[in-house]
Structure formats: structure tokens, C-alpha cells
Amino acid sequence: MTAWILLPVSLSAFSITGIWTVSYNESCSPDPAQQGGPKTCCTLDDVPLISKCGTYPPESCLFSLIGNMGAFMVALICVLRYGQLLEQSRHSxxxxxxxxxxxxxxxxxxxxxxxxxxxxxxxxxVGAGVAFPAGLLFVCLHCVLSYHGATTPVDLAVAYLRSVLAVIAFVTLV
Structure with a gap:
């Protein structure tokens, strides 16, 4: 069961790599200043936003793949974590x-x-408005579960670390 630790790590590695691949594409609308040459970024302000860059083919296919594969891995992580806490007699x-x-x-x-x-x-x-707050609430609820289940100083340190990361995620979401 310890091999399941690779699932969250691979989710992060896969998502970050895929996002960078999609963000730096050459398929955006041409820059009028360059006489028809392609732009290297996908927004009016030349900021490579993943949602905008993932609109054009072939990056749109990769963007969909990242979203679907990431969603599958997130759901699998959630079910495994739920089962792990049930095994620890945390029916709550x-x-x-x-x-x-x-x-x-x-x-x-x-x-x-x-x-x-x-x-x-x-x-x-709407999907982004559902995904980001729900993900943040998931993280916050696991902070609470970490505090309630802490039995050793290491468990408490993990709870503190999760709380700090949840605050950072909340600040970036806002």
C-alpha cells in the first residue's frame, strides 16, 4: 500500500509538466507588429494563461488530457484517503x-x-468556480482531520504544514 504515495507525486509532476507544455505554444493569433508572425503567448497582455493557451489545437487536446487525467487522479486520491481514514476508525x-x-x-x-x-x-x-473552491475546502477539511488525528509530534507537524499550505492556496485563489 505504500506505493500509493506515488499517486499525488505523479499528479503534481504530470500536471506541472503538461501545463508548461500547453502554456508555451506557437499557435496563438499572429502579432500584427510582426507582419503575420506567430505570438509566443496567448493573451493580450502576453501572459501565458493556461486556459487561453489551451484553446488552440494541438494544445487543446493536451489541455483536455491534463484536465481529465488530473481529475481521475484527484478522485482516486480522494477515495484512497477516505478509505485510509476509515481504516483508522475515523468515521466522521x-x-x-x-x-x-x-x-x-x-x-x-x-x-x-x-x-x-x-x-x-x-x-x-463554472467548472473553474466549482473546482478551485471545492479543492480548497477539501484541503481545509483534511487540515481539520490532521489536527483531530494527531497522536505524535510528527503528526502535529504535518497538520501545521497542511494548514500553512492551505493558507497559501487560499491567498492564491483569492
């Missing part, structure tokens, strides 16, 4: 709510990945 509404929020996050990621911002803007933004 917080654990169940965390599972629901994690799966809601995964559903939002599927919507974001499959409906590109230039073609279905409202659906894309």
Missing part, C-alpha cells in the same frame, strides 16, 4: 464531506478541461 462527517468536496473538485476539473475558454466561456468558468 468531516471525512465524508472531504470525499464529496474532492470528487466535486474532480468534476470541476473535467468541465474546465473539456470546455475551452474561447468556445464555451461560461461552462469553463
Amino acid at each position: 462527517w468531516v471525512n465524508t464531506t472531504a470525499l464529496i468536496m474532492g470528487c466535486t473538485n474532480a468534476a470541476g476539473l473535467v468541465v474546465v478541461g473539456n470546455f475551452q475558454v474561447d468556445h464555451a466561456k461560461s461552462l469553463h468558468y
Whole structure:
């Protein structure tokens, strides 16, 4: 069962690599200043936003793949974590709510990945509006579960670390 630790690590590695691959593309609309030459960024302000860069082929295919594969891995992580806490006799509404929020996050990621911002803007933004807050709530609920289940100083340190990371995630979300 210890090999499952590779799942969150591979989710991060896969997502970060895929996002950077999609963000730096050459398929954006041409820059009028360069007489028809391609732009290297996908926004008006020349900031490579993943949602905008993932609109154009072939990057749109990779963007959908990242969203769907990431959503699957998030759902799998949520189910495994839920089961892990059940094995530790933590039958609580917080654990169940965390599972629901994690799966809601995964559903939002599927919507974001499959409906590109230039073609279905409202659906894309609804998916993002569901995915990001649900993911943040999932993290916050696991902070609570970490504090309640801390039995050793290492467990308490992990709870503090999760809390710090949750605050950083909240600040970046806002």
C-alpha cells in the first residue's frame, strides 16, 4: 500500500509538466507588429494563461488530457484517503464531506478541461468556480482531520504544514 504515495507525486509532476507544455505554444493569433508572425503567448497582455493557451489545437487536446487525467487522479486520491481514514476508525462527517468536496473538485476539473475558454466561456468558468473552491475546502477539511488525528509530534507537524499550505492556496485563489 505504500506505493500509493506515488499517486499525488505523479499528479503534481504530470500536471506541472503538461501545463508548461500547453502554456508555451506557437499557435496563438499572429502579432500584427510582426507582419503575420506567430505570438509566443496567448493573451493580450502576453501572459501565458493556461486556459487561453489551451484553446488552440494541438494544445487543446493536451489541455483536455491534463484536465481529465488530473481529475481521475484527484478522485482516486480522494477515495484512497477516505478509505485510509476509515481504516483508522475515523468515521466522521468531516471525512465524508472531504470525499464529496474532492470528487466535486474532480468534476470541476473535467468541465474546465473539456470546455475551452474561447468556445464555451461560461461552462469553463463554472467548472473553474466549482473546482478551485471545492479543492480548497477539501484541503481545509483534511487540515481539520490532521489536527483531530494527531497522536505524535510528527503528526502535529504535518497538520501545521497542511494548514500553512492551505493558507497559501487560499491567498492564491483569492
